[in-house]
Amino acid sequence: MxxxxxxxxxxxxxxxxxxxxxxxxxxxxxxxxxxxxxxxxxxxxxxxxxxxxxxxxxxxxxxxxxxxxxxxxxxxxxxxxxxxxxxxxxxxxxxxxxxxxxxTLRRTAAASALASEYLSRADSSRLLAVGTGSLAPYMATAHCAVRPISTVTVWGRSPDKATHAAALLRQQLEASGIQAEVETTTDLEAGVRSADIITCATTSTTPIVHGDWVRPGTHVDLVGGFRPNMREADDALMCGAAVFVDTWNGALAEAGDLVQPMEAGRLERASLQAELADLCAGRHPGRSDTRQVTLFKSVGAAxxxxxxxxxxxxxxxxxxxxxxxxxxxx
CATH class of the missing domain: 3.30.1780.10 (ornithine cyclodeaminase, domain 1)
Structure with a gap:
């Protein structure tokens, strides 16, 4: 059997x-x-x-x-x-x-954590988790496993769901032996402005993270938006950040955060930096300085x-x- x-x-x-x-x-x-x-x-x-x-x-x-x-x-x-x-x-x-x-939940979270090792600042201590679905606690825990995160803030459209997601996150952190304070917020803009790393796992079809909220040196991790009609980041963020993807074939065909601004002529293919394999193989160095805003867009890879x-x-x-x-x- x-x-x-x-x-x-x-x-x-x-x-x-x-x-x-x-x-x-x-x-x-x-x-x-x-x-x-x-x-x-x-x-x-x-x-x-x-x-x-x-x-x-x-x-x-x-x-x-x-x-x-x-x-x-x-x-x-x-x-x-x-x-x-x-x-x-x-x-x-x-x-x-x-x-x-x-x-799927664990490999998705781990892929973002792997990208974060190349793209986020090594001293990143504040993480914002945007979204309250089943993936959110996994994403936050994986990021905490590779960076010295001391505070995780959870935001969701429903405060009750955010509270529930925060409770699940505390359980996962404890099971992984990770010590970090977990809190919730109803003020997304304030959460974005104070974060070193932002991880988004939503099914939004309109941008919810705005480029003018993101401070220099932040790393943004987008794992929602796995269809061309979905968006998590606005054009200002997509065009102002150094953008990396999990795979070219998947992200360029399926990620609305890339497809929509590219079709509108606001984002050029040539401005995109590299895929995850390039980072892992040393063909691209990743983050270039402490004030650079980096962004990793994934849609999943077999x-x-x-x-x-x-x-x-x-x-x-x-x-x-x-x-x-x-x-x-x-």
Whole structure:
């Protein structure tokens, strides 16, 4: 029987320092990752199926299967379901199934933390988390794992949801052994003006972070806005910052924060700095001075899924062999 790793097992296998370092090596090495397939599967309910294949010929292949059903909350169900299948590249044999949501949350956060190591100031101590969805606590915790963050401020359109997200964040920080004060705010502009790092994970279709609020030396991390009609940052910020992306293919096709100002002629492709692989390989130095405003825009990369899945599988195998009599709890 093909084993299944649940969310708890994925979480235990992927501490951020380990995952960040593994992602650095994976971006240097690369992988084959075609653009994801998107298929409407229930037009009446607007449900879609996303397929994200990725492989490294010498070891593993992976496919993440994601369904997005926007009307599910009305049914009392999550709008997104996801599963990841790991296979042997040489034989094609299935190796393991994994909880796709936890895998995605942790690799997304770790990729932003990896970019932050190159783009944020090393002394960054104040983090603003914009958004209250399931990803927000992961993003904040990952950033705290790579920078000496002493205060995390959470902002959301709903103060109640912000309070809930802050509580989840405190739990994740404690579980990771990270000490940082967590607070909430209803004043987004004030939060932006006082932050060293701003991480945004929203589904906004209009800009919510404005360039004239962002002080010199700030690093901005945008992980929402994964469709061309979505925006988290205004044109002033996009055009005034040194902009980096996770991958050119994904960001230039899907990120509304890039697509919209480029189509309007306000942002030139030539002004964009580099993708994450360039930073990891040393082809671009990252931040150039302490007053520079940097911005990292990600829409997700299948390479990150495969990297995280490899780590989770290796951890599972080590755990299995360390059990008495070599027993494996599948």
């Amino acid at each position: 093909v084993p299944f790793l649940n969310a708890g097992q994925i979480s235990a296998a992927l501490p951020y320092p380990t995952l960040v370092e593994s992602l650095r090596l994976s971006f240097r090495k690369g992988a084959e990752a075609p653009r994801r397939h998107v298929h409407p599967i229930s037009p009446d309910s607007e449900a879609v199926l996303l397929l994200m294949p990725v492989w490294q010929p010498e070891r593993h292949t992976g496919v993440k299967v994601v369904t997005v059903a926007p009307r599910n909350p009305q049914r009392g169900l999550p709008s997104v379901h996801s599963i990841f299948m790991l296979l042997d590249s040489a034989t094609g044999a299935p190796i393991c199934l994994m909880d796709g949501e936890e895998l 390479l990150e899924d495969l990297c995280a899945a490899d780590l989770a599988w290796d951890h599972h195998c080590r755990q299995a062999t360390s059990r008495p009599h070599g027993g494996a709890a599948f």
